Each structure stands twice: as structure tokens, then as C-alpha cells.
Amino acid sequence: MKEVASNQEGIKRVDGHLKVTGAIRYSAEYHFSGLVYGALVSSTIAKGTMTAIDSKAAERAPGVLAVISHINAPEVPGYKDGKGQPGSPFLNNQILYNGQPVVLVIANTLERAKYAASLIKITYKEEPHQTNLDNNLQNAVKMGEGYLRGEADAYQSAPVKIEVEYRTPIHVHNAMEPFAVTSVWDGDKVTVYTKSQYIKGMQQDIMRLFNLPEQNVQVYSKVIGGAFGSGSPLWPYAKAALIGAKMIGKPLKVVIDREQMFTMVGYRSPAVQKIGMGASADGKLIGITHDATGETATYQRFTEGITDTTCFLYDCPNINTGYKLAKLDLSVPTYTRGPGETTGVYALESAMDELAHALHMDPLAFRLKNYAETNLQQNLPYSSKYLRECYEQGAAQFGWDKRKPEPRSIEKDGWLVGYGLSTGAYWAGRAPSTAKAKLSTDGTLLIQTATSDMGPGTATMMTKIASEIINIPVENIRVELGSSALPHAAGEYGSMTTSSVGSSVYDACTELKTKFNQLAGSNADNPDYVKILQDHKLPYLEITKQSNPDGHGGKYSSYAFNVNFVEVHVHQATGMIKIARVVAAVDGGKILNPITARSQIIGGVVWGIGMALMEEGVIDHRYGRYVNSSLGDYHIATNADVPQIEVIFIDKKDPVTNPMGSKGIGEVGIVGVAAAVANAVFNATGVRVRDLPITPDKLI
């Protein structure tokens, strides 16, 4: 049953009913006759080698079919000639981080696999490890030359200046749905059900691993219970599952558990950021210096643009940035919602607040005074920028004028009240993408494209975009996605899906309509599709269309912008913090489907609240091992922590990003939120917490 309601707010999620009734199937929910189950054993030291694996007890345990490790794993084509990436499963006896998947136990039930896995005894030769970023800042290596505009460190000679250091911890994506791979081999053909943000990319990865042609690898990722950036690579756990399934010759399901979600599928790198910022006495920025150090694995490099936003967000003549990475004995970090920007803008926007305070200036007035009309880093005009409108409408809705500049000015029943704001931005990108549109005599339109839907409601968006061109009831539109057999779609990341995949749907539908009109010799806005097909005795008409970013010739810079206004209440005696309300004002270009768009921003704000107040992956550096790898111990925001969130969309078309005029909003929602909270906490208490999360102990 499909429930689609159309109104001003846009259309509701086309798969909503299936999701809330549990009818939809996630990748761990595919069943096959003869299905067997795998459990992964992970390393318990951070660095060294495995000298022995005692698997006798596991092999004798009931129902066990195989115990696979580097000792007995089959030859993997993709590992040959030194092509096996370090850290790949079963490659060798090296341990590169605590929690590395090293042994796969396969049994005829999940419980038996897990029990047998608990019987595996690994002997290690340990080597000293380094997992603490703070202790390794000195060894961090420069990534590139950094950015320079004007004069370096010009802030130092400014009349009013600040020099501050901010720390952010590890954030784990903690998607609700655990990662799973169900794979079925048939000779040298494999069908894989898994969580993937880039299905065609994952297909390529699997082809490389097993040296297979494209037609031998079929990847399905029909529904995703959250990924947030963790769902792109073919992670070691997934390689282990695929190798195991091939070896055993039976359909195999491997689901990693919550603890393994902390070490096997990436996380947000912690960072130490130094900001120097200076302005003239009347609040004109003179210089910003922003140096960030993050971490990466010893065996693989992951970089992100922590200082990127600093280079263009404000009209400032002198800016220099630097970025370094410390190589640690941890698993490799990866993209995490608003990768780079989320971390960097927390520091930048906290520093803006600190400097505004030093200047005795209202933080909003300070930002407006330094408003950048053009992108000074790229030296380009913006294709659209309604950040000023975000400030104005957000401030009015929030009641920013009621903010008292002096901290600790408002108190209510033992709670201090504070207001804070932040600005954010995220690149409005677009990548080539292909879609097929097919209209049949039964009056239905089928859209096919190999995109995923990791939660934002991609099928819903594509339905909406198609319905605006092929003007038929949305109930008659079906979007098929989540399969590598469908036309190539851009990866679902970087806030690009609506822009990239949506453009291809837009273009395919537009051409399809033209084709109908041509056939009928008409030029109708709303041709009678079914009649045209019947008149020409055709069962259907279809178009497959690749859409490319039309490369506005490098003439424009395109970004989405947001401003977050936050009110916090801090309990004076105990330091407990409540977020009272949030107003998020967003310039995301034309808003194509308001209800799903609002959900994107709300989701970003909720995670931003978590980032500000509670999220922190804690490692006991003596062991290089997480000590809070469960949802009981790693806190994310609960419903009780989330107040009313009001979302304002400026909703004005961007003339160049894509034919719909939208700008991606998947990531921007979280950008800046933590700074707005921290700034509000300062306004409430006078305490400036520069290391997240802001927990009660830091405020008493």
C-alpha cells in the first residue's frame, strides 16, 4: 500500500507507511534457504601481531561451519601483488587498531556463531601504541600548504583580538541500523544486500576485490536506517563477509554489533583547533588564523576540510589556515555529517562570539558588519546568497533583540537563561547522474536510478520532482532505487542527491514530456500521456538521461547557508543544561518538498545538540580501546533533550545550481549548531567551555 498525500507542505514519505509498519526490509532482513550466519571476532589490542589463533573450541562448538582468519582464508584476487590495503581482513597477522575484525566464525544460527566467536583465543605480540591525539600533536604532519589571503597572522596586530583553542572529541555516527552484509554467491557471481551510500561505487569495489566483471556483481541497498557518511566505503567487515560467503559457498549474513559500530565503520575525527582573530575597535575583521589538527589511521589517510569555511564565511582581508594530521593506532575516521565543516565552524563561530564579546558588540551585528557579499576565497560572486535574510528572519522569529549582552543577566527559578547564535554554510555541489523515466499505458510513471535513500526521503523527493514535470497524480509515480542494475546515480553524500539525481529525474521527465508532445505534434504543458500512447499503439515511452552539472563556467560560487538561534537554560547549582528552543533559518535555494526538507534540518539540529552537550567517544589510551561503545554509555540526544525546533526556509531559487533551483541541505543543518549552544551557554553563565561536550561538570 502506498500512501502519498500532496499538499502545500509537499508530499509525505512514499515509504513512510512501510517503515512504520515494519514492512520494509533492511539489508539484514533478506532470507534465503540455507542461509548461514557470521560473527566477527575483533582484536583486543591496539597494535602488534597475532602469533596464534586457537580456534579448536570454536570449531567443535555446535553448528559451526567455518572459522576464517588470515591463516586459512582463500586467496583474494584483490590482495594480490601487494594490492591488499593494509587493514583488510585476513590479509596478514598485523593488528593496526583495537576492534579490528580478524576472525569470522560461520554457523547455522546467529546465536551459535556468536557463542563460538566468544571461544576464539588469540595470542598477540603487543607493541606500544599511540591513540591520544593530545599527546601526538607534536608529531602531526602538515597536509598541504594551507590557505593564505593577504597577510598571515594579521590578527596579531589588531586593536582587539583573541587567541583561543577548541577541542572536539570523536563522534560516532551510531546509525540506528547496524551495518550488515547478506551475500549470495552463485559460482563467480555475487548478489549483495548491504548499506551503501554509493551503490555503483560499492559495486566497483567488490569487482576489484574479486576481479569480477560488472555483470557478476549485483548490489542492493534498498533501505538504509541511517548512514550519515559512514556508508560509502567497502569496509573491512564487509570484505570479510564477502570472502567468508565465497569460501563457504552458502548465503551468508553478517551483522556487526553496536560495539563494532565504533571501530569498523568510521567516525568523526577529534580535533584541536587554534584560532587567532582580530578586529578594529569598531568591529571590522582584520585577520583570522585558523589551525586545525585532526587524526587519521596509521594505515590509511582520511582528510577533511576543517578550516575550509573560515576561508570565505566573512569579509576579512587577511586569512591564513593550516591543517595537520596525527597518525594514530585507531581505525580510520570517515565522513560524518557535515564532515570538516561541523568541526571547523564550531571553532570559527565560537571565536566570532568571543571576539564580539571582547568588542562589546552584539554577535549578530558583528556578523552583519563583516558580511561577505562575494566569495573572497574563490574570488567569485555567489550564485545566490540569502544569508542576510536568514539573520533577519531568524532573529525576528527568535526574538534576538531580547538578548542581554552581559552574561548571567537573566535568571528564572535558579536557571540562568542565555541566547546564542551561529552561522553556517555548506557547499552546494552536484555530480553527474543518470535516471530513466518510463510512462506506460496504465498511466503510471516509473523512475529508475541507482541512488540510495539513507533516510532523507530520496524516493519521495524524486517523486515530487517528477510530478512537477509529468503532471500526474503522485500515486501513479513509482521510484525504483537501491540497485546497481539501475542507471548510474551519484553517491548519496555531500548534500548532492537532490541536486544530482534530482536533475537527472528532472531532465529525463522533461525529455519524456517533449517526446510525447513530438509524437502528438503538440506542445502541451500537460499532454494526455495515456491517450498519446494508445493513439500510437505504444505500451510505453521511456527516456534514459544523464545530467551533468552544466559547469556554470566557474563563474559562481554556490553554497547553502544557515543561521541557528538557540536559547539555553543552565541550572546554577548543578550545571544541568536544557536547550529551551532553536530557530534555524536556512537558505537552501528553492525548497522542493518542505516536509522532508524540514526533517533534514531538524535532524541536523538534533545531532548538533548532541555534539554540543553529550556526544563523545571515549578511549582508554592505556589500551587504545573504547570504554563507552554502547548506546547506554555513548550519549546521543533523547527526545527529552530536544526542544521545539523552528525551521525557516528563505525558499528562493538559485539560478544556476540545477534546473530546480535548490541547494543541498542534508549537511548544513548541523553546521554551527554546537557553537550556537556554546555561545548561549556563555551568555547564560559567563563560562566559556572550549572542549566539547559541555557537560554539567564543566559548568559548576
Place this chain on the structure above:
Amino acid sequence: MKQFQYVRPLTQQNVLDAINKPGTKIIAGGTNLVDLMKRGVTAPDKLVDINHLPLKGITATKTGLHIGALALNSVVSENNLVIEKQPLLSMALKAGASPQLRNMATVGGNMLQRTRCTYFYDLTMPCNKRNPGSGCGAMEGYNRMHAIFGASPQCIAVHPSDMCVGLAALDAVVIIAGRKGERRIPFTEFHRLPGDHPEMDNHLAKDELIVGIEIPDNNFAKNSYYLKVRDRQSYAFALVSVAAALDIDNGTIRKAHLAMGGVAHKPWRLFDAEKALVGKPVSVDSFNQAAQIAITGAKAYEYNAFKLKLAPATITEALKHASGLV
């Protein structure tokens, strides 16, 4: 998880017979036990499900309130008798866990829930409570949630319950059935300090069953409060919590009971602070003095030094609420 047997005796006698054998464990709501089994912290051969015993009642007796060991946390917290006679218990229960968990958790199970020390849960880590003699991972590790009172060189874990803090303040009595009959232990003496045997959380023998608790009538209903300080608004264990119960006569404190959670291996009664409050006027000054007395002898570790400040602040605040000052 190891394979295990499961039995569901229908009489108390059958339960007592069943748990007499080594390797058996009682299961009530299962919200703690099953987690421990999944993590391999405990691996019983046999589970004895007691949910069919008639131990769910909440009744007023001549001297107090009787609550059966199988009464659900959610039911107790919403019970009218409890709200009327012992609102502190209702408040403490509602501060714990989440509604879903409280719907499964029982009074007996809550008392016997084990520490949330993360080293206790991770089989690869040293932990004297899980594996006596293996060392204490928390002592020089991540000990932000750990004890400031009554710890030993063997273990610095805290008892995680909210309900128990309320019951300790209310001078509840634990009713225990064994094969030789029933016995009663004052709540404050039910849990133990770690000493040299951190593997033992309390004084319940392996072959005993908690059948209920009794709370003696008191005059605290008007002036009691449970304040829990935590890292998020719901579904988080206490950094520090305080159960405060006052009997106030005309602005003067006649009787005071105080207990703290999140600070020790057992619900931590503050007898000295209570004494200091008796006869004092209801005032922030009296409360601050009591809070200072309460914190004497506290000892912090690397990550939990904040509790030395947070604990007295929370005591004062809880007393302010209990007395109606806020």
C-alpha cells in the same frame, strides 16, 4: 551467549529449591541480567523465571507500605498509595532509566542491578568485581562515573540505582525468603561496600529470594524531593543524585533523612548531615552546612573530582526543593 536452561516455577518453594543449585540465576524483568549475559559477564546454566510468583502487590499495612519484589518500577511509580505516602520513591523511580525499561524492571531486580562501570562490562579489561584478582580497570582509567565515598583499593564502582537511593532515605526494610524461612534487613545494610570482595554487591545469599520491601510510615510526604544530576535529560545514570526527606514543624526541621546516589558502592546515607539538620531552621544556610558535613571524607579520582563540588551543591538544592524554598 552460552546455551542455558530456562524454568518457570509457580511456587516460592520451587523457586527456592531451584536456586539452591550452583549455576542458576533468577530472572525478573531481565533488563540487567540479559545484558550481562549478552556481554558474557555472567553465564548461568539455568535461568529461574520468577515472574509468575504472586509478588506484585502494593499494600498499606498497619505500620507502613508493603511492595512486592515483582512490582514493576512503572507501576510502583504511578501507584496512588505510593504517591500519597512515599512520593520520594515515586520521584526516584521516575528519574531512572526510560519508560520502556521501567515497564519491565522490577523492585527486586532494581535492587540487585549491577554497577555500570564500563570495565566491568568489557571482558578484555581488568575488573576485580567481575574477575577477582584481575585488577581494577577504573582506578587509573576512565573513572568519571565512579565513587567518592567508601571505595576500596579493589573497586571504586558505584551502585547505579535511583530507586535504592529513595528507599535508603526512607528506612525501608528488605524482606528475604530462604529455605529456612524469612529474614529482614534494613535497606541501608542490604548493599555492601567493596572492601576486599567487590564481587559481592550485597548481603543476599545465593539461595535467597527477595520477596518484598516495607517502608515504615513517616511524616515526609509533604517535604521530600529526589534530585538527579545527569548528562542528559533522560536515560542516563546519575552523576550525583540526592533523596531528601524532611519533617518540618513550623519552619524548624524535626527530622531529616538524606541519601545520595552515584557516589558509592551502595546508596549513601548521610547520617551526620541529617543530625546536623535536626532542630535547624529551614534555610539555605542550614542546608549548606549539612552539605559540607555530608562531603567530609570524600575522595576523588582523576575524572570524578567534579563530584566533590557537585555533591554538596546537589544536596543543598534537593533540600531547598524538599523544604519548599524553591
